[in-house]
Amino acid sequence: MKKYSELVITDLKAAAKTLSNDDLVAIPTETVYGLAANAFSENAIDKIYQTKNRPQTNPLIVHLHNFEQLPKVAKTIPKEVELLAAHFWPGPLTVVLEKSDAISTKVTAGKNTVAVRVPNHELTLALLRSLAFPLVAPSANKSNHISPTCPQHVFNSLKEDSPLILDGGICSKGIESTIIGFENHKPTIYRLGSISKEAIEAVLGTSVQLANHEVSSIAPGMQKKHYAPRTPFISCTNLQEELKKYPNKKIGVLFFTENPLAKQMLHYRILSSSGCVEEAMANLYKMMHELDELELDVILSELAPEKGVGASINDRLTRASS
Numbered sequence: 288m289k290k291y292s293e294l295v296i297t298d299l300k301a302a303a304k305t306l307s308n309d310d311l312v313a314i315p316t317e318t319v320y321g322l323a324a325n326a327f328s329e330n331a332i333d334k335i336y337q338t339k340n341r342p343q344t345n346p347l348i349v350h351l352h353n354f355e356q357l358p359k360v361a362k363t364i365p366k367e368v369e370l371l372a373a374h375f376w377p378g379p380l381t382v383v384l385e386k387s388d389a390i391s392t393k394v395t396a397g398k399n400t401v402a403v404r405v406p407n408h409e410l411t412l413a414l415l416r417s418l419a420f421p422l423v424a425p426s427a428n429k430s431n432h433i434s435p436t437c438p439q440h441v442f443n444s445l446k447e448d449s450p451l452i453l454d455g456g457i458c459s460k461g462i463e464s465t466i467i468g469f470e471n472h473k474p475t476i477y478r479l480g481s482i483s484k485e486a487i488e489a490v491l492g493t494s495v496q497l498a499n500h501e502v503s504s505i506a507p508g509m510q511k512k513h514y515a516p517r518t519p520f521i522s523c524t525n526l527q528e529e530l531k532k533y534p535n536k537k538i539g540v541l542f543f544t545e546n547p548l549a550k551q552m553l554h555y556r557i558l559s560s561s562g563c564v565e566e567a568m569a570n571l572y573k574m575m576h577e578l579d580e581l582e583l584d585v586i587l588s589e590l591a592p593e594k595g596v597g598a599s600i601n602d603r604l605t606r607a608s609s
Contacts, residue, residue, distance in 0.1 A: 291442045295452045299410070302453045303417050306331075311338060313427040313441045314414065315455025316406040318379045318463050318481055319434040319572065320441050321350070321424025322450070326360070332393045332423060338448045341430040346396040347423040348381050348464070349403045352415035360387050360403055360421060365469055367491060374490045377407035379460050379481035383468030394423055404464055410455040426463065427452075433516055433579065433607075436461055436572045443576075461569035462596075462603060467495070479599040481568065486595075513606040514572075516579035522588045522604040529587055539578040541588035541604075543567060554581055564597040571600055575607070 296302065302312045306323065309331040314323045322339060324331035326349050336343060349360050354372045357364055361384035368382050386394075386401035395401050406412065415422060426434040428444035435441045436458040442449050465480035467487060474491055476484055477498045488495050518539070523529040526548060530538065539554040544562040549555050556574035558567035578586050588604050591597035 289447055289449055291439070291449075294442065294449055295438050295454050297454050299414050299417060299453075302414055302451060305451055306414075306418060306422070309334070311335065311450040313435075313438070313445075313450055313452040314411045314422070314424060315453060315458065316350075316379075316408045316411055316424075317458060317460045318406070319436055319458055319461075320427040320438070320452070321406075321422075322427040322445075323350070323422040323424040325418075326350075326394060326421040326423045327389060327391075328420075329391050329393050332391065335423065335425065338445065338450070339425065339428070339430045341425065343393075344396050345425075345430075346398065346402060347394050347425050348466075349390065349394065349401055350411070350415060350422045350424050351403060351405050352412050353405060356421065357384075357403060358387070360390050360401055361385060362387050365472075367469065367474060371467070371487070371490060372405070375482060376405040377412065378405070379407065379464040380404060380487075381464045381466040381478075381480075383466060383477065400468070402466060408455055410453065414453070431513055431515055433514055433572050433575050434463065436576075440572075440576055457573075459569065461571055461573065462599060465599070468498075470496075470498070479596075479602045481596065481599065483595040484598065513609075514603045515607045515609075516575055516586060518579050518583050519585045520575075520588070520607045521585065522590055522601075522608040524590060526587060526589045533585055533587075536584040537582075539581060539583040539586040541574060541578065541586065543589050543591045546589075554578065554583060558591070558600075562592075564591055564595050564600065567591055568596050568600055571603060 381402050381404040390401050427441045438452045460481040463480045465482040466478040474495045542557045558570045591600040
């Protein structure tokens, strides 16, 4: 039986050797921990899908250590991408571009586009600089479950399937990257994330549309059901009314900010006592994990204000409760 203490490492050379042997390593980023593999090895890519129980229709994100590597994995790089990269890389922005021939369709779920980003975590950037290949790295958890923001979350989700875990502490942003592409040359957000729609629009100087999630996924995180705890989870606009539906149940509540109702609850978490959406975002998955471990009958969550990354928080809460 695997032991957590034996899997968690800080040795970059050991992580690099493991990845070079086509095995997996869970790596830290500023968003969530990723389940990393050699982006040029179909054998290693297969291990990601098997370990996560991930549908083959859900593409992976390629991780680079700088913008200059982008031509190795993508063919055409629009000027808008150069502008966005100058502002947000390294950082939690993923761009969807036409893939190069070096990228297998196993990475892209059979499509001719590839999702790419440069993560903003010095340990992982150092690892990427030491490798002769980029990495693919979806979240290091079983598919559709809550993403991990610390090494313990990785082990708790993957258990006997856990690979080595490169310990980079707690993820600072706390939810996944924002994913943007260019449908008919129009900037389109496929997944809301750690960078707000408004921040992207400010850099591009134009409006950005949100993708229709009813279409087939060309980017990760577009599934209706995603980011879900094991415990039944319900997000709602009227928490007080929702609570009445569950008499005699062991209930957990995720409050956005301070709420008088909290005094009535035995099990609850407050995402941000000051009502800060960035703080709430950083705490979201951590507190979802904490409530999920309490063997509750149901978890209720109130939504965040629909502003800035509050929209990204609500996206995760809505998908978790689908």
